Amino acid sequence: MNTSVGKDTMHLNPPPAPNTPRTVSVTYACGDERRGPLTMGQANMIRCILRDDPEHINNHDVWAVPSGTSVEGAIDALRTLALRHEGLRTTFPHAPGTAPVEQVVAAEGTFTVTVVDHTEFPEEPARYAESVARAARAGRFALDREFPLRISLLTLGGVPVHAALASSHAVTDGSALAVLREEFLALLAGEELPPPASFAPLDLAAQEA
Template identity: 35%
Template sequence: MDTTTYPMTIGQLSVYRDVERMAPERLWEANLQPLVWDVRVECGVEDVWRALGDLAMRHESLRTNYVVDESGAPLQFLAAQDAKEVLDRVERGVADVAELPALMTAKSQEVLDIHHGIPWRAWVFTEDGAPKHVLCIVHHIAADGAASLIMQDDFHALLAGEELPPPSGQPIAMALDQQGAGAHRLRAAERHWRRTLEAAPRRPAVAELTDMMQGAILTTGIPLEDLHASAARLEVSVSTVVLAAYYHAVREVMGSSAALILMVSANRFDSVLAGVVTSLTQWAPILLDFDGGETLPELVAKVHGKALTGLKNGICDPDAVLRFREEYFEQAEPPVDQGYNLNTILAPPGFAPRPEQRPSAIEFAPPARNFGPGFYLIVRGIDTVDCIVRHNRPDLDQETVRRFLESLQRTLLEIAGLEAID
């Protein structure tokens, strides 16, 4: 077998470094959420396996393994050369459709071996012998959220026997570019990180992180289509609208105009990157500091400009980021506050019909995952919007988190042009 090695991409290395820091009993958290695809054509189980094998041959990351050599260099190599080898080695099975919920839970909490195995697993669920659904669980190093949508579309096309154009890019070629002609972008991103952390707020004396994560969920009841419409009127993305509301809530509750916000960037602005199945997501640092005298539309516009600068520098060497984190978050005196992380996972306009607005609610419960940033807001939605918080900041008690979520709710309602309902 050809095991020629190549550098990892910056996105792959970001995930790899996260995995290295995770406790063995939490390694399952490195997996993506389970992907469940409906089978839309009449076919047999073997047809599904054929389509999945072809999918792995189409996208290199679905048959790639990772290694750090004796010199410490992080490397990748193609671990399977044809679809037969992929299907011989991948963990897979067939089950009745009634077993889907149980298997989805169990198999999403089992570690995937990215050093020696195929970095995904799959089950075909049948009803009366015919395939109805496919459960595919992919390691985050092989595919991020945007890549999972590409995989889904390609799987349906391959299963239907459609001809697909070649993918727009592959991780190995991307890694070679990042180490060569594109290296100047990495240096620019490092300068952005350093400038941002130099100017970021310092940590309050009581703000040492704890080991215990706390969690809360805000069910906003706000139709996502209303937020998309408001974003369009303001000539920004819905992610910018959410970022502005997030900053406004942090500023209001924490009593400081300055906030370091680290926003997940999909890094798919370039058409060449848009269709690559790999992990491209990284944290993009954004320092927001406005005096509060602006109107909400003015705040959104200001946040939009800052966000573009941060996202433009979203691809940064994770080893450099680790050095910056150590220098500013641990060694500086006083240390920089670790800030507030944001991940926006919202369906595009028109993805789902607009529902009626629903009442809002806040619920506190321990989070399912106990690993990650000190304050992490995940905003997700298909038809309505939910906001999930998990944090381990001792300067935020439950009542403060409640006030933060209530502020977030008020701002999102105002942006969407809605009134609160009981």
């Protein structure tokens, strides 16, 4: 697995005695770069993203990690999702002060996972994970360069318990996050996923044209 540990990238409101968060850099490579126009839905949503409070427009979700999952296994499943879904590898280049008019799907790249280990969780670990995911909604996603998921893997004694995520509404909504959660759990269970059921955004844009 291609991972490396870098400097801390976020500060949380932790339960008692957490270890220092560490950032794992995860690389992927999957073929050729693609680029083309936005879908109508993307164009409409990006206008809202550039205008509205990011805490309101961004999404979040919490995924309970099955017992017995390793940090490496959870990260491998996240990498597989990035390889599987072009939307997660999509950025929207644009000049400052202008709105994007095209999208670019990366052939290779890097995203980060913040691993926050704990010696103990609070009495309501799911509620704590929810607060971590909500906190990650703050701050606008850099549409031209940022991976559209901000992921924290909350571990207890080195064992993953929850993945807390915030996402850019340019590529995911609540139903898309639910699909990603189901696929994440299926991958951890060793299941083989069928091909994605929906068009990739660039293919949808071609259909609209």
